[in-house]
Amino acid sequence: MTSSTEATSETSEAEHHPWRRLLAVLGNITALTALLFYFGWRRSEAQADALGLSQSILGQGTQDYLLRSINTLLPAILGIALTGLLWLWADPRITARLYAWSAKTQRRWLLALSLGWIALPAAAFAIGILIPTPATVFFPLSIGTGFLFTAYSAGLRRRLADHHERTWADDVFHVCIAVIVCLTLFWAAANYAQILGKHLAAAVNDNPSQLVPVVVFSEKQLYLTAPGVGVTELPQTSGEPTYRYDGLRLLQHVGDRYFLISDGWSQSVGEMIELKDEDSVRLQFSRLHR
Template sequence: MTEQETQKEPASKPLTARLAPIIGIVAPTTLVTALLLYFGYLSTQARFKYFGADLDLINLTTTDLLFYGSEAVFVAVVVLALAVLFGAGVYLVGKWFVSEPRRDAAVGWTSLALLYLGLLLLVGALVGMVTGVTLTRRPIETPLALMLSALMLRYSLWLWQARDADREKPLWMPPPEAVDLIRGVLLVLLIAGLFWTCALASSLYGRSRAVGMVEELRSYPGVLLYTQDAIHSTPLGVSYTDLGKKQSYRHRYHGLRLLAESDGRLFLVPVRWSPTTSRVLVIQNSSDIRLQLIPPQKSHVRR
């Protein structure tokens, strides 16, 4: 047998090197743009749904969705970065944990505890997916359980393998093919849970922004609407004044704020908005109307 044949097999490639061919299939800019559009759509849909306006009716442009997407993804990026830092710290603690043979028993029990906890979370996620029943009755609980179960099961497997790596008496390990299959399945569960969690978080963020907008409506520029024809059944909280027949735009409406403008239409809401009694006023932005904008009494600065 030659010297080359007796050499050990080369070490496995890093994760980034193994994922490079997969990442190369989709250009990073295309992926980022698609994610911004998707999460922007979900966030904006939840935001306008709070006001009772369907996003398909508003028909925002792609640029608007990208803008809302960047707003929604910004918080997610910060949380994800912090999660990566936390994961790196957990990984370093695990490396220290398995470096000393005297801690083998503790490592083994920790691995088993993570295994059982991960399986319990996985069962809970599957129950939530099938029945919709969760402990807190919040929809985000199911994808979070799915994501955390994949992380715990993967960390449990890694601890067991790392404990066995430098020991004279190897522990029982499943066949390499089974280990690769488990890794692949856990990666799929992790990506699915992460994507699902981000989607629900975008919707929750959009709704929270809508609630924030309602609280800040008084600090937005006011809208005085003048029309040639009277508007029947105006929303509650909107003041109406008839200026007389001599006026071309004789009907004046006060107490409105601009929610959105798209496709030549104005979506106006009363300043005293209530989700139970208020409605969105949709006006065609044409020569039949006139608008006057009133500066807010206090400057609006979002913090």
């Protein structure tokens, strides 16, 4: 009877096991999508703010934010992977060296590692006085790395003491470290997204000519008066546009709307123009001459 009950229990668990995996995967996808959306939004907001615009008027959707967040998260994912490989390579070598040292030297090095959560942020803060922009990314990373060093030193102490039994306190400690590391990674990635958005905006403010040139043809007068925009009234021909606008650049395309700036755009002077994709207006794009 007991064996039959155990078999039924194992069968039931096996049946539910794929569903648990599926739920775990869906949960991870949801969390990743939320992160991508946030980082894309943060980058777009910083860029719009640096251009002197409101991010809300650009009307970007979820897909736009997701696409704009990829180049923000790729460096973070690559950095985590490389750090993990480096740790796998260094861990056995560090352990072997510790066993070869005296007890006094071991204590000194373990103490230095355990104080990483103080030493690394302090060093990053000092460097930030000289180079403040990169420090907004390095400072949160230094906090997470410092706590990882602290956790690593605790693990090395257990190895040297031949104490491998884990208690509930060890589990709580590792969970807290994991939460801190995740939060600092999120903090650093958000700051990097903001820096990237400001950098993109600065490139536009300094040199609008790097954007794709646009010529607008319209059947009616659009009254585009941005600095640097020229209008030409074309000969009247049935079914052909009668107005041509030059001196425009494509800032962004979202859905059926085109957001344009003029060649006279600068950080202090400039207007953004929004045009909808409709029959009465035709946009002609030109190649960039580099």
